[in-house]
Amino acid sequence: MPDIEKDLHTEYMVINMGPSHPVTHGTVKFLVTLDGETIEDLQVDIGYLHRGFEKMCESGTWQQVFPYTDRLNYVSPLINNVGYALAVEKLIGIDVPERCKYIRVIASELSRIADHMTNVAAGGLELGAFTAFLYFVEARELIWDLIEMLCGARVTANYVRIGGLKNDLPDGFKEKTGEAFKRCRTLWKDVNKLLTKNRIFIDRVRDVGNMPADEAIAYGFTGPCLRACGVPYDVRKANPYLVYDRMDFEVPIGETGDNFDKYLVRMEEINQSMHIVEQALNELPAGPINVDMPYYRWQSKDDIYTRIDSLIFHFKTVIEGIKPPAGEVYLAVEGANGELGFYLVSDGTGKPYKCRVRPPCFPLTAAMPRLMKGRLIADIVPTFDMINMIGGECDR
Amino acid sequence: MDASVTLKKLTERFADSIIETHSYRGDDTAVVKKEDIAEICTFLRDDKKLLYNFMMDLTAVDYLGKEPRFEVVYHLYSLRYNRRVRIKARVSESDCGIDSIVPVWIAASWFEREVFDLYGITFQGHPDLRRILLYEKFQGHPLRKDYPTKKRQPLIGPTN
Numbered sequence: 001m002p003d004i005e006k007d008l009h010t011e012y013m014v015i016n017m018g019p020s021h022p023v024t025h026g027t028v029k030f031l032v033t034l035d036g037e038t039i040e041d042l043q044v045d046i047g048y049l050h051r052g053f054e055k056m057c058e059s060g061t062w063q064q065v066f067p068y069t070d071r072l073n074y075v076s077p078l079i080n081n082v083g084y085a086l087a088v089e090k091l092i093g094i095d096v097p098e099r100c101k102y103i104r105v106i107a108s109e110l111s112r113i114a115d116h117m118t119n120v121a122a123g124g125l126e127l128g129a130f131t132a133f134l135y136f137v138e139a140r141e142l143i144w145d146l147i148e149m150l151c152g153a154r155v156t157a158n159y160v161r162i163g164g165l166k167n168d169l170p171d172g173f174k175e176k177t178g179e180a181f182k183r184c185r186t187l188w189k190d191v192n193k194l195l196t197k198n199r200i201f202i203d204r205v206r207d208v209g210n211m212p213a214d215e216a217i218a219y220g221f222t223g224p225c226l227r228a229c230g231v232p233y234d235v236r237k238a239n240p241y242l243v244y245d246r247m248d249f250e251v252p253i254g255e256t257g258d259n260f261d262k263y264l265v266r267m268e269e270i271n272q273s274m275h276i277v278e279q280a281l282n283e284l285p286a287g288p289i290n291v292d293m294p295y296y297r298w299q300s301k302d303d304i305y306t307r308i309d310s311l312i313f314h315f316k317t318v319i320e321g322i323k324p325p326a327g328e329v330y331l332a333v334e335g336a337n338g339e340l341g342f343y344l345v346s347d348g349t350g351k352p353y354k355c356r357v358r359p360p361c362f363p364l365t366a367a368m369p370r371l372m373k374g375r376l377i378a379d380i381v382p383t384f385d386m387i388n389m390i391g392g393e394c395d396r
Numbered sequence: 397m398d399a400s401v402t403l404k405k406l407t408e409r410f411a412d413s414i415i416e417t418h419s420y421r422g423d424d425t426a427v428v429k430k431e432d433i434a435e436i437c438t439f440l441r442d443d444k445k446l447l448y449n450f451m452m453d454l455t456a457v458d459y460l461g462k463e464p465r466f467e468v469v470y471h472l473y474s475l476r477y478n479r480r481v482r483i484k485a486r487v488s489e490s491d492c493g494i495d496s497i498v499p500v501w502i503a504a505s506w507f508e509r510e511v512f513d514l515y516g517i518t519f520q521g522h523p524d525l526r527r528i529l530l531y532e533k534f535q536g537h538p539l540r541k542d543y544p545t546k547k548r549q550p551l552i553g554p555t556n
Contacts, residue, residue: 362506
């Protein structure tokens with residue numbers, strides 16, 4: 001018997017998965033060294049969507065960064081908007097009005113719902129559950145309809161501004177949200193029935209891609225992937241920003257950190273986010289949505305067209321950009337994938353000296369070799385799904 | 397003041413290594429000598445009163461025209477005490493390298509590769525220091541301030 005094993009032809013096979021592969025959500029390449037079906041080594045090659053985000057930010061004004069942030073995590077662009085706006089406001093040292101805070105919370109949570117739905121839907125699809133995909137894409141369309149009502153765009157939504165918002169909530173937004181959530185909850189229940197106790201789904205995701213909590217921390221995991229390991233770290237609870245400290249919501253956690261737990265955490269977070277949106281809509285105070293500081297947030301068009309001082313402020317902020325005082329800040333918000341941090345350095349001019357994003361899926365993707373070594377090649381698909389790498393954010 | 401506990405402990409323990417500290421907008425910041433970065437990071441991670449177990453972010457800033465030219469910036473987070481701190485180490489252009497902190501936090505691995513790729517700062521002791529976002533044959537380091545924004549380079553296909 002040992003002789004046979006010795007003579008058996010077991011040469012490693014090296015294959016490329018990607019950069020354009022149906023189950024790689026972004027454009028990413030895995031260089032897999034296989035022993036039969038077992039992964040001996042895995043190298044992740046990213047950068048295919050690198051656009052030079054930071055370099056572009058440094059060549060525009062502070063306000064011109066917003067469209068670039070939409071394209072970081074393009075599944076939940078409004079959270080990026082909110083994160084960047086809050087970071088600049090921290091740098092300047094201003095506080096936005098109450099109503100604006102509530103609306104920002106609503107926008108963030110709607111984006112989070114859309115992001116988690118996309119992730120779960122695509123994850124199910126790639127394991128063969130096409131029906132669940134259709135159900136959640138229908139639900140996501142309803143959420144995107146709401147986002148379209150807010151700002152006119154569905155995908156590269158751009159709504160938040162430094163010191164305020166592009167516009168107030170449209171008429172009938174609350175009623176529309178109520179109707180959409182009613183349908184979303186029905187669809188959520190359907191998907192839950194289709195996946196959570198689905199034998200095929202469970203066999204593919206359970207005990208795959210798990211990691212002990214301390215190791216996940218060392219790898220820099222945040223968001224649903226860390227919470228699935230049992231660590232209840234959520235920026236919304238740890239360092240509450242906006243009005244999250246007034247919202248009643250729970251942070252779901254898992255136990256083992258495997259792909260099934262990541263899926264369950266995301267499913268529950270969809271519910272919690274819907275709950276937050278409803279609370280915020282109910283408690284929404286009246287009042288202005290923009291700060292009354294014409295150097296940082298331009299005034300209404302009525303003022304700009306009729307008053308000379310407003311026109312001057314408008315001209316100065318558009319041509320030269322707003323001018324935060326020289327300094328540096330780091331501000332983290334809870335993105336759909338984890339801690340989304342902005343590190344900004346200002347030299348006192350109208351352009352950012354440095355605009356750094358801490359992309360939550362970057363350290364998650366970096367852990368792929370650790371998660372995959374010794375597993376089967378088929379396990380790459382569910383693990384990479386539940387990591388939820390977003391190319392635009394990872395590669396910037 | 398709870399927020400400055402970290403800075404106080406750091407200055408007590410590493411009096412000679414801390415160049416300056418500040419807490420602009422509530423962000424505790426310490427500028428340290430680059431030779432001691434690994435030792436300081438290990439201390440921040442392991443000290444019972446600090447326990448900075450997350451290496452949240454690692455990046456660099458190019459202050460062209462100043463000496464030393466670069467600053468490597470570390471953002472740490474302590475889950476146990478819910479505190480954040482920013483550690484900065486200045487790196488000159490002539491001696492453009494710093495010790496890797498991958499032995500302290502494995503998360504630093506890709507972040508250090510990114511800084512190497514975009515700023516050209518080398519990390520001594522890094523297990524696999526290669527370009528990460530750009531391709532191997534790319535010339536120069538695009539996030540340096542003296543790299544022209546409009547510069548074009550030929551795109552070279554994959555080599556393997």
